[in-house]
Amino acid sequence: MNExxxxxxxxxxxxxxxxxxxxxxxxxxxxxxxxxxxxxNYKQDTMCFYYDDTEKVFTLPVVIDEILEYLKYYDSLNELxxxxxxxxPSQQLxxxxxxxxxxxxxxxxxxYEIITNKNEGISKIILYxxxxxxxxxxxxxxxDTHLTNLKNFIGDKFKYEIKLKTNKGRLTVIx
Numbered sequence: 062m063n064e065x066x067x068x069x070x071x072x073x074x075x076x077x078x079x080x081x082x083x084x085x086x087x088x089x090x091x092x093x094x095x096x097x098x099x100x101x102n103y104k105q106d107t108m109c110f111y112y113d114d115t116e117k118v119f120t121l122p123v124v125i126d127e128i129l130e131y132l133k134y135y136d137s138l139n140e141l142x143x144x145x146x147x148x149x150p151s152q153q154l155x156x157x158x159x160x161x162x163x164x165x166x167x168x169x170x171x172x173y174e175i176i177t178n179k180n181e182g183i184s185k186i187i188l189y190x191x192x193x194x195x196x197x198x199x200x201x202x203x204x205d206t207h208l209t210n211l212k213n214f215i216g217d218k219f220k221y222e223i224k225l226k227t228n229k230g231r232l233t234v235i236x
Contacts, residue, residue, distance in 0.1 A: 069095075072108065079125060085132060141176045144221055144236060148172060157219045167192055168211045175225070175234045182231035208232075 095109045106121035110131070117131055133151065141148040147156045153169040155162050164172065170192050174183050189196075189204045212223045224235040 076128075083129070085129075141173070143172070143176055143223070143234065146215070146219060146221060148176060155215070155219075157221065160219060162218050167207055168214065171207060171211055175232060179234055179236065182228070182233035185227065185230055185232050188232060 095111070108119045108121055108123060110117045110119070110128075112135065115135075119127060136151040137149075139150065141150065145157055148154070149156070150169060150173040153164045153166070155164055155172070171188065174188050174191065185201065185204060186199060189199050189201070192204070192207075208225060212225070216222055226233050226235055
């Protein structure tokens, strides 16, 4: 591994650690990152984040707040779909036709986790800990109550039933 490759690996591991420490969803991680370290004074070192069709270039050194602001902006563009519903997690907003509702933090977090983990499901324990990280004990009935309340809330507002299934402790949504 050459020096520039080891620098890139170091930067990626550092970013990954920062993203996890700041509880940034892995779905917001860039698809790829390219870091250019130049040995001359004529060009500045850069770091490029690549998403689907976009590129964001940061001049190094970069303040982590600049990266976080960009990730928040990028996240605000994300639209998730659940059946006929459109979900905007960063805005805590759920839309169907002309009806828009704002979700409480807990419902927003639950809905985000079950939609983004639709294929493989999410461990109910991991979901619980992501919502209530300071709870010393895990009370699964607390999570189950919030799941029921979320299903009822969406059913009442949109006349749409969210179908959830738990298998071996993993919660999945059936779309």
